[in-house]
Amino acid sequence: MATNRKMDFLADEIALADFAKAIAHPARIAILKILAQQKSCICGEIVEGLPLAQATVSQHLKELKSIGLIKGSIEGKTSCYCIDWEVFNQFVRQFGVFADLAKNASGQTQSCC
Amino acid sequence: MATNRKMDFLADEIALADFAKAIAHPARIAILKILAQQKSCICGEIVEGLPLAQATVSQHLKELKSIGLIKGSIEGKTSCYCIDWEVFNQFVRQFGVFADLAKNASGQTQSCC
DNA sequence: ATTGTATATCGCAAATATACGATAAGTAAT
């Protein structure tokens, strides 16, 4: 990016793109899946469940955390990560804008090109 | 990426990540919005609607096309791009996996961390 | 205090993504 032209886009477009970017990696998708399947908070088995080094997983966790999709804290030996469903659902709702557009256009499932 | 470890992830995790990557940029979100709002196919006003050079927009269109989210063709002076709702909905459905997980866990909206 | 365990961070290398000017390629009209 030569210049930062992010500001020329709408805020909700940027937000949606940032959310997409946060989940735009198989490792982060896998992490979210793992966390979503656990009722209680889960610690470092995430690393064991992924084909990546501990440092790399930690970095992915950091990214998910920085956008707010997951919350986490370390307490002694065990850490605790979990999905922030509040934030998660907020993004899903934003994503729904497109789902709705798809529905409105469902009559023309057959596109014109 | 030192090594390509994509193969160590599940196919649907990779597919979902690829979809997310495709829409992980404000310009591509904006393009999809523009296309979704048009009933008929739309041509080069996309460029005018974005704060980017024509070459850059063309590149973004190419990316959306390569993952199959949009279809396009040029006919003389006017081009024709439109969303492939078939593909679009397929991805939305995959994304729904997470939405469902969110629903299942809705009892615990208050996370444990 | 020392050891062991779990996690985060640093520093670097390699790969990708982004942007755009210049240019090519195609069509329509003159």
Next chain:
DNA sequence: ATTACTTATCGTATATTTGCGATATACAAT
């Protein structure tokens, strides 16, 4: 055939992402 117009592609510069070893940090148990 030339001009005007639209879109795609090439080449290149820069920024960002990804991955991991090495190391730091923090706590628990001995």
